[in-house]
Amino acid sequence: MKNPFDKSKILLIYTGGTIGMKEDPKTLALTPFDFSQILQEVPELRKFSSRIDSHTFDPLIDSSDVEPAMWVELAGLISRKYDDYDGFIVLHGTDTMAYSASALSFMLDHLRKPVIFTGSQLPIGSLRTDGRENLVSAVEIAAAKNMRGEALVPEVSIYFNSQLIRGNRATKVNSTSFDAFRSPNYPSLAEAGISIRYHDMAIHHPSHQERGLRIHTTLDTRVAILKIHPGITEQVARNVLLGAGIRAIIIETYGSGNAISKPWFTSIVRESARSGRIILNVTQCLAGEVNMDIYATGKALKEAGVISGYDMTTEGALGKLFFLMGEYSDNEKVKQLLEKNLKGEISK
Numbered sequence: 644m645k646n647p648f649d650k651s652k653i654l655l656i657y658t659g660g661t662i663g664m665k666e667d668p669k670t671l672a673l674t675p676f677d678f679s680q681i682l683q684e685v686p687e688l689r690k691f692s693s694r695i696d697s698h699t700f701d702p703l704i705d706s707s708d709v710e711p712a713m714w715v716e717l718a719g720l721i722s723r724k725y726d727d728y729d730g731f732i733v734l735h736g737t738d739t740m741a742y743s744a745s746a747l748s749f750m751l752d753h754l755r756k757p758v759i760f761t762g763s764q765l766p767i768g769s770l771r772t773d774g775r776e777n778l779v780s781a782v783e784i785a786a787a788k789n790m791r792g793e794a795l796v797p798e799v800s801i802y803f804n805s806q807l808i809r810g811n812r813a814t815k816v817n818s819t820s821f822d823a824f825r826s827p828n829y830p831s832l833a834e835a836g837i838s839i840r841y842h843d844m845a846i847h848h849p850s851h852q853e854r855g856l857r858i859h860t861t862l863d864t865r866v867a868i869l870k871i872h873p874g875i876t877e878q879v880a881r882n883v884l885l886g887a888g889i890r891a892i893i894i895e896t897y898g899s900g901n902a903i904s905k906p907w908f909t910s911i912v913r914e915s916a917r918s919g920r921i922i923l924n925v926t927q928c929l930a931g932e933v934n935m936d937i938y939a940t941g942k943a944l945k946e947a948g949v950i951s952g953y954d955m956t957t958e959g960a961l962g963k964l965f966f967l968m969g970e971y972s973d974n975e976k977v978k979q980l981l982e983k984n985l986k987g988e989i990s991k
């Protein structure tokens with residue numbers, strides 16, 4: 644067993660995004676800075692007794708360019724370095740951070756160490772940056788252990804603007820405010836004020852059987868997302884729900900899971916489900932859940948073969964589908980597991 648008073652070792656993985664940018668004094672353009680110099684940029688990090696190493700992705704990417712291949716690279720890196728570090732911080736652009744954190748939560752199994760995504764709205768090299776606080780508090784949380792030497796938050800999470808939230812419950816809600824992320828359907832895991840308050844009841848602790856990190860790197864990305872809106876045409880619905888090469892469709896419905904009750908729509912949904920495609924119902928509301936038993940419009944979807952996404956975010960649903968479809972070729976098995984809580988992504 645680890646001595647709880649051992650210094651924690653943290654690996655800082657810089658993938659790209661605003662946080663690692665610095666203004667070039669000559670051109671005034673934002674360019675990525677050399678992360679091996681991180682201690683010079685954020686001298687506060689020297690005050691930690693933890694050892695902090697860094698790893699920089701090559702090439703660095705704006706997170707709008709994130710592809711599942713990058714998640715595979717990230718999972719592989721964490722797995723190779725797993726025994727050498729007590730916690731991992733992934734510096735990532737904010738635009739797709741919730742997608743990456745969701746996907747990683749399914750790809751990393753039997754996790755006993757923190758994997759914390761963070762980033763910032765302003766570059767770390769700028770005076771009013773939010774990146775400094777985000778990074779420093781994320782390091783403190785990643786290094787935190789109990790008296791038995793176990794990590795306080797052994798989950799994939801996002802730390803942003805004083806809140807630590809579960810990765811697969813997160814969504815980006817603001818493009819300009821420092822308060823950019825929310826976990827609308829699940830409480831935060833920790834909150835940073837004068838001290839860091841851990842909400843232990845909300846944190847998942849692995850069982851003793853869950854030993855040794857396992858990673859899942861086969862992802863099937865044949866998923867389409869259809870957002871229902873007034874005026875959606877039959878042709879658009881048909882193209883998505885019956886499109887070639889699409890194995891699963893996430894329908895973003897109104898309210899508690901309602902869509903258009905017109906016979907043309909229900910018949911396309913039915914045809915799509917009969918063809919074996921997986922259709923998952925997620926609400927386009929920020930908070931709350933799908934319940935297809937309340938309204939006739941929801942009932943029609945259920946009868947047509949649509950699966951409930953309950954209170955999953957679209958980001959969580961996408962990561963879960965990529966992972967489950969990569970693991971199982973049988974769509975019935977995927978549907979069965981979609982309705983189960985696998986990594987704390989649904990309140991069931």
Ligand code: ASP
Pocket residue numbers: 659660661662704705706707735736737738739762763764
């Ligand atoms: N476009 C940037 C990115 O997602 C925005 C950010 O980091 O905040 O990489």
